[in-house]
Every structure is written in C-alpha cells, then in structure tokens.
Amino acid sequence: MISLKVDLAGVEMENPTMLASGIMGETGGSLLAMAKGGAGALVTKSIGSVPRQGHKNPTLVELEFGYMNAMGLPNPGIEAFGEEMFEASKAGIPIVGSVFGSSAEEFASLARRMQEYGAEAVELNLSCPHAKGYGMEMGIDPDVVANIIREVKKAVVVPVFAKLTPNTHRLIDVAKAAEEAGADAIVAINTLKAMRIDVDARMPVLSNRYGGLSGPAVRGVGVRCVYELYEALKIPVIGVGGIEDWRSALEYMMAGAVAVQIGSGVGRVGPQVFGDVCSGISAYMADNGFRDITQLVGVAHD
C-alpha cells in the first residue's frame, strides 16, 4: 500500500496537494469543485475585513509559461464569507482560511473569525505584490512579520501558516522571525512582482501596472526558496509556484516541502490537476520502491 497521507503541523491530509489561495477560492461552490478535483486541502481566497472590489480590468495577462495577475485582493469581506465557509465544509477535507490585513490586530481578528467558521488552519497573506498597504510591504520586514504572528497566535488555537514573498533578499530572515514568533509552517512562494507592456498600446497591460508572475515561469525560484527554507528552519515548509504535474510537485517535496499548493495549474490544466499529480506521484513511488510520501521530503539535500 502506498500512502500519500501527510500531517501538516497537525492538519491531517489524505494527500499533499492543496489549492493555493486566490484561485477558485472565493465561493463555497468553487472550493467544493476543487475538492472534487482531488485536492488534499483547500486554501480560501485571502479575505479582508470589508468587501473589496479589487483592481479594475485588465487583471490578467496570459503568458506561454504562466500568468501575470493583479486582481487586487477582491473579496466579499469576512462577514459574508461565513456562508461560503459553511458550504465549503461539505467537502470533508481541511479548509485553510487565508486572510490579509493592514495591522497585527486586523490579522488577529480575521484569523479568529476564520477559526470560528471552521478553518483547520489559517494562512496569513504577508506577500501580495500588487495591493497597496497590504502584503508585501509588511512581509519583507522580519519585525513586522514577527509581531503579526505573535498577535495571531494569541488569538487562535489552530495552526498558523505564514505565506511569504520571494520579492526580497531577506526571505530567510523573515522566515526565521516568523518561526521564532510561533508560526507553525511557512508557505513559499507568492507571485514575483512583474510587469507587462503592450507595444501596440504603449502602456502596461494590467490596470494596476504591476502584477505578480505565477506558473511554471516562477518554479525555479520557488524550488530554490523552499530548498533554502528547509535548511534554515525546523517548522514545515509548504511549496507553491508553478506546480502542474507530478514531476514539479515532487521537485518541491524533494527540496523539502511537506505539502504543495497549486494555483495557476488550475487554469492551465484544470481542477483535475490535483488528482493527476497524486496518481503520478503514486506511480513514481511504486516504480522506485517508496511506500510513504514522507520518505521523499527533503531527499535532494545531502
């Protein structure tokens, strides 16, 4: 028997694939559809205190090797999201509530609400590269990140995941600060800050001008970040960035990720990407004599 089960900081998952935040995670129905695709756990869209429209279109650029997006964190607000969480809970798999805020107090109160709604863990979006006043500006400062984590840890009993940005040379410092402050796992990476200029329009395509690059284009950066984090930290790392088949998922796990998240792959392949990744990993394990997926975590390190 091959086991894909993982225990992620206390969250028990049937397999290591998770839906990444911001992709099909805004409604209960869409979360259920991703569970049907075979995900082991679901991360919600990042939710804030009040409803937010996000940026005006264009919000997406499609590239050969990924996407550039500047959605601008649209979300219905934490109050209205309770109904979606209730519906999503019918999936019967762990739901991770992603939240964003502009202060430690706001993060803490949002996390508490997510816990009340039944989230088995909360993920703090400390890393959005294209929403002013939120995310990345805070997520590159180790002290600010540590303070947010401490406040959230006081407010909830469920595990707290810190999602970090790769748009800094201080990734390891930030991650270590998060670990010391009590974070239960690190999620890496969010999108890479990017821009696309249309030569016919002679202006940036995204209405926000800047966006975040995702998909296979960022995989090499994500794998490198996870590899470095695995060496520097004791808490588990969740790998994300450009995963869309079993090989790319295993690459992250061998770099040290206990679980992986898939976002762009849902657009480029479809919701079945989760199940496809799992059956591919199972076949690889059978061919190579592995019985437990945890045996593969971090094997790329000496």
Place this chain on the structure above:
Amino acid sequence: MTERFMVTQAPVLIDSRTEEADGVVTLRFDWDAPASPGQFIMVWMPGVDEVPMSLSYLGDHKGITVKNVGEATKALTSLQVGDRIIVRGPYGRGYHVPKGKILAVGGGTGMASLLPAMERITATSVDTAIGARTEKELLFEERSKKTSSNVRVSTDDGSKGFHGNAVQLAKEMMSATKYDMVLGCGPEKMLFFLHKLCLENGIPCQMSLERYMKCGGGLCGSCAIDGKRVCREGPVFTGEELKDMKEFGRQRRDECGGRLRL
C-alpha cells in the same frame, strides 16, 4: 503531455461598424484565431476597461455586437473604423452544434452568440424566436432569416410580432413543431423560464450564461456559478447541467464576490 489551455492576445483593427438597433453596434476585424460558436473574447480598450464579449462572427473576419449599458460598452460602441482594440481568447465552451430540428431563442444581445451556431445548421432545420422589449431594440432579424426558414419576433410592448416575451413565443412554437434541441441566450430570467419550459416538454437544451468576469482565464473564480467557471466550463451549459445548479436564475455575484439575488 498534459494539454494546456493557451490563448492569444492581439491588437485588431476595426474595419467595419454597423448600427444594428438602438444602442447596439457590430464591430468587425480581421483575426485568425480559431474559434467555435458560443465562445467569447476579452476586449481591452487601453485606458478604459477590459470586458467579455461573445463572438457574433467567426472565421477570419470576426465580429462582436455590443449593447451600450455602461462605461466600457459606451466606449466600445463609440469606436469607429480605423480604431484599434486588443483582444484575447477565444475562451470558454460554446454550443455543441446539434443535429435534427432546432429552435434558437435569443433575447437582448443573445442573438450575437446564437447566430454563429445557427449558421452551421441547414436553414430548413432551424426555427428562431427573437425577443426584444420594443421594435427599436430588435436585433438580427434579417441575418437570422438567412440561416433560419422560420423567424418569429416577440416584443414586450407589442410594437412588432408576437405581443409578449420570447419564452411565451417559444411555447407557442413548441406546440406547433416538435424540436430536438433548443438553444438559448439572453437575460437569465428568460433562460430560467425557457429551461423550465424545455424540461416540461422533454426537449434537450443548451443555454449561454453571463457572470461578472475578471480574469476570463479560469483562475480568479469571479464568474463561478455553483462552483463551475462560466468562463471555462461555460458559458454554454446543457439543460442537464443547469438542472443541478442552485444559483441558475436565482443568484449572481458582485465585483467583490458577494451574493446578489437575481
């Protein structure tokens, strides 16, 4: 290799502009991207907005038919021959062009999405019901006559054709003729009752839905209806799929993802 969804983005030059009805304009442009009936594109007017539009003409000389309802569509309907727009797509799953005797029911700009499908069916086997509020808003009656041997019109105010709505007209047509498939596109209330009518009469159907679309590319989830992406699994859904949807005809979502009653 796993199949990847890939689309193209391209600047196109508007080479013809036709006023179809009150506030409704068709823009044509050369663009050779492969497309099938019922698919849509994202149309970007730099500095204004980017919005979804059905393709009302396929082939290499494509077209969109736009009704002026707000800022973006006002800008689009004001464009002239020689202006440029930037398009990406085509997106979505269109109509499965059926065999047998077909009834096409279009309300508002819905005919824009239906006509490319009708044009792939022999004229003798497709009947058409076009609904409008009033004669001045009536769309594509002449073009429909080229692809359909029996075109009927309804207006809410009785200014032309059948006095009533398109679903009432469709009901009358169904009692006279046995159809193998109904294709529908228009306001969701119309589609909701048309779907009900098809179920009651045991006629299979396909209907094209609209939801607020941001990315258009199957990622953001803003267009979700019962967990399905209108931009990817739709915009055309079968009667069977619609039957299982709790939100069809009842609920849509605003720009923030909040629930709105229809």
